[in-house]
Amino acid sequence: MYGLVNQAIQELVIEKFGQEVWEKVNLTSGVNIDRFLSNESYDDSVTYKLAQAVSEVAGITIGEVLMAFGEYWVLKTGAQKYGALMKAGGENLKEFLINLPNFHSRVMLIFPNITPPEFNVTDIKEKSLSLHYYSTREGLTDFMHGLLKGLATMYKVEATIKLISGKTENKDHDIFEISL
Numbered sequence: 746m747y748g749l750v751n752q753a754i755q756e757l758v759i760e761k762f763g764q765e766v767w768e769k770v771n772l773t774s775g776v777n778i779d780r781f782l783s784n785e786s787y788d789d790s791v792t793y794k795l796a797q798a799v800s801e802v803a804g805i806t807i808g809e810v811l812m813a814f815g816e817y818w819v820l821k822t823g824a825q826k827y828g829a830l831m832k833a834g835g836e837n838l839k840e841f842l843i844n845l846p847n848f849h850s851r852v853m854l855i856f857p858n859i860t861p862p863e864f865n866v867t868d869i870k871e872k873s874l875s876l877h878y879y880s881t882r883e884g885l886t887d888f889m890h891g892l893l894k895g896l897a898t899m900y901k902v903e904a905t906i907k908l909i910s911g912k913t914e915n916k917d918h919d920i921f922e923i924s925l
Contacts, residue, residue: 746792748781753822754795755781757814758803760785766802774798786858789882808887813834815891819899827838827852831899838900838925841878842866862889870923875909879918886911886919 746827758767771777774794781787787819796814800807823831834848835841841848853859862880878889890906897904910920 746787746789747783747859748785748787749783749822749826749856750792751778751781751787751833752783753818754792754799756821757817758799761813762803769802770795770798773802784856793884794908807884811885811887812891812894815888816889816895816898817891819892819895823895824899836901837925838896838904838923839869839874840925841896841900842874843869845876848858868922876921876923877918878921883912886913889919891919893923 755767771779774791774797776791776794776798778791779794796807796810799805799810803810813846819831830848830851833851835844842864843866845866848849849861849864852861860881862878864879865877866874867877868875876893878886880889886908890908893904893906897906905922905924907922907924908919909922910916
């Protein structure tokens, strides 16, 4: 993953828990990198080690870490670094989700070595839809759930987000039902 992801984890930890906790996370993770370069590619294991260390040091589950990071990614990192790109995704949450494949095509122009997830939207109704989330990376379902919560907050809508089928059930992807 790009260093931008690890920078965002660092910023989230410092914002929520303080610099001392970040230093413990960095030490516990075994990563020991003081400054991540946003456009440099880091092995995915670095990000996973950081998330696990946040869980251990902060005393919260890895699911809670990933959920919080997903929300933070949309509301802070995305808004601050890619505000125009985020706004171009759609006029509302439903449009944004339907346009996710186009969104990631634009992201790939900025980060050419990125391996983005793939999305498919089905069962589109006036107040709901199903989002199919395909990723080559394992264990990011809670992160995706957090991203969806962050998007709902960004678009100022009440949304119920429910995982209705997951990779853990011998499927090749997760399916979220989003009700507006």
